[in-house]
Amino acid sequence: MKTLVTAAWVIAHDGRSHVEIPDGAVLIDGDTIVEVGGRTELGRRQADERIDLGHAVLTPGLIDLDALTDIDHLILDCWASPELADGYVWSAEYATAPRAVFDAGQRRTVREYALTQLALHGITSYMPIASEVHSDWAETYEDFVATAEISRRLGLRGFLGPSFRSGVNVIGADGGRAVHFDEEAGRRGLADALRFLDHVEQLADPLVTGVLLPCRIETLTPGLLRDVARAADRRGALVRLHALQGNAERDYVRRTYGRTPLQLIADSGLLSDRLIVPHGVVLDVHPDVHGTDTGDIAVLADAGVSIVHCPLTNARYAHHLHTFGDYRARAVNLCLGTDSFPPDLIRGIDTGTQVAKLQARDLGQGHLAGYFEALWTGGAAALHRPDLGRLAAGATADLAAFALDDFRMGVTEDPLRTLVLNGTARDAVLTMVAGRVVMRDGRIPGVDLDALRRAGQELFEVMRAAYPERDHRRRTADELFPPVFPRG
Secondary structure (H helix, E strand, O other), X not given: OEEEEEEEEEEEEOOOOEEEEEEEEEEEEOOEEEEEEEHHHHOOOOOOEEEEOOOEEEEEOEEEEEEEXXXXXXXXXXXXXXXXXXXXXXXHHHHOOOOOOOOHHHHHHHHHHHHXXXXXXXXXXXXXXXXXXXXXOOOOHHHHHHHHHHHHHHOOEEEEOOEEOOEEEEEOOOOOEEEEEOXXXXXXXXXXXXXXXXXXXXXXXXXXXXXXXXXXXXXXXHXXXXXXXXXXXXXXXXXXXXXXXXXXXXXXXXXXXXXXXXHHHHHHOOOOOOEEEEEOOOOOOOOOOOOOOOOHHHHHHHHXXXXXXXXXXXXXXXOOOOOHHHHHXXXXXXXXXXXXXXXXXXXXXHHHHHHHHHHHOOHHHOOHHHHHHHHHHHHHHHOOOOOOOOOOOOOEOOEEEEEOOOHHHOOOOOXXXXXXXXXXXXXXXXXXXXXXXXXXXXXXXXXXHHHXXXXXXXHHHHHHHXXXXXXXXXXXXXXXXXXXXXXX
């Protein structure tokens, strides 16, 4: 089946760079792009279906490599003073007998809620992230069999695997931080992850790829890291490891193992072009570490490691990459993630470009083109999928489109600058994966958005109410999460 998609603007790829085509069109045959060009010329081609998006910008599908597949928790925990923040971590006592806040059915609803959000925001390919704070340890094989089923039904392209860890950050009765370890739980988690890889092979669905997703580096023993590296080598699997993201992590790893987190990664055998690292912030060049280049960035670049930059979440947690432009100049492959709600990569790019200007004190150093390259071709490179992240003949037909005709969007100058400065990913009007329309004009076939919104709110209230039992001081939810102003 051939489909012709037309729009006021198309962001094509000419083999060297993305290019903007006014009044453009994309011709698709099945799941593959056949041709990209002007509307007038391609409009003469035979097509079984024609989709005219009007005054919109048609782009490659958005690639989110740290995509929230959970109920929003950042709305609760990105405001807190250090004293309150201690209450959001497991107490040492709770870690000896944790419980799952959600049952299996509720976890399935959480996944459907989150994946639906991705589709509504123009995301076509994703790698999931979820908080373990409301689990009884981490994710399970069964959880991800259900996740894959939901993802396939919606039609998204998922790079999936259950998270696993051998430790959890805890707060002791004295308020001190530590990591509580259960090495057997870590080994079971890796076994579950490998079992899921086998499940994906049996599915043989091009929309589902199995990957290994260990948790934060400080919650993994060196032995488990080495086991992950060996398994990844044997299976040829991608690995995503949250690391290099905070001074507390760096201090703990150095104190415990006598190495920096980057050195621990290298020693484990994980350092390769199959490694994807959110957030990659705390390196030697960062002002909070040394503020000088002693070789960390070169290590990442030489190994081909991909860094998942999450600018909106970084800003909300008072972190910053130092700097986006420097990482790119030193040939580190940068890609993008959301890491929290909303899964809005357009707002993320807006935040990232403004931070880049502030850091450089130069309005010309926003790196807007670089951010879009990270979003599209950078994400594709991290996934080892050169067929993604570009609109060109022979590429896979993963597309997104954003309306520019809302009065609140204002005037259209350059379509991408207009979208970033005046719009958000909520302006998405089309999400297409492998030539199939997943979302059109805010509607997803088979999904009752009103019912899902109500279910999401109910589950959020359950999650919020469970924090006090984990708090080492047993404060109430209202004490842990005070309102902006006192309630009358």
